[in-house]
Amino acid sequence: MTQPASSTPTPGKRVSRRDFLKLGMGVLGALAITEIAGASLLFLAPRSLEGEFGGVVTAGPVDSFPNGSITEFPEGRFFLIRAEDGGFLAVYRRCTHLGCSVSWKPDQNQFVCPCHGSHFDFHGDVENPPAPRALDVFAVHIEDGVVKVDTSRPLTREEFEANQLVYA
Ligand code: FES
Structure with missing residues (x-):
């Protein structure tokens, strides 16, 4: 069933x-x-890195940087040097030994690396090893009286040479 x-x-x-x-x-x-x-x-x-490290940083009017001065731009990771003759140079703050951040010591007139004791002079040349070469630099452009620094690519150098300075 x-x-x-x-x-x-x-x-x-x-x-x-x-x-x-x-x-x-x-x-x-x-x-x-x-x-x-x-x-x-x-x-x-694509990200705009304008104004920060990796992009173009507008430092300011030429006249705002006295001859013989060094101005730090922490957001751009560089120091803007204005030499005694008015030329500009932007040096990367990264030590060429192992990459620590250097600081500018005005009382010593030197960049000093806290890690292994390298010192660099006003133009970023090595004064005290173990850093093997001068601090790297970034391209500087002066447009309409304004200083701009292109931090997209550090430029290596062995030592400071006068032709690295940029003039208004
Ligand atoms: S990282 Fe600057 S001296 Fe070593």
Whole structure:
């Protein structure tokens, strides 16, 4: 004798626990992919670095830097040197030994590295090793009487030479 079919109505299609978990994992996977794609696009999009390290930093009007002065630009990671003859030089603050940040000591008239004792003179030349060469420099441009420093690429040098100075 066969059993009669149940008379209880079926409330639509039932979803098994396994199917439910698969669906949940699929949704989470799609969300993760969307988030990663969004983050990648933000990372790849060109960023404006104007005014900060990696971009062009506007230092200021030529006349605001007295001859024989050194002005630090922490956000650009450089020191702007104005030589006694009025020429400009922007030196990267990274020590050429192992990369520590040097500081300018006006009382000693030197850049000093706190890590292993290297000293550099007013133009960034090595006075005391172990630093193997002069502090790197950044390109300086003077446009309409304003000094701008391009920090996108440090330029290496063995020592200071007069032709590294830029004039208004
Ligand atoms: S990192 Fe400057 S002396 Fe070593």
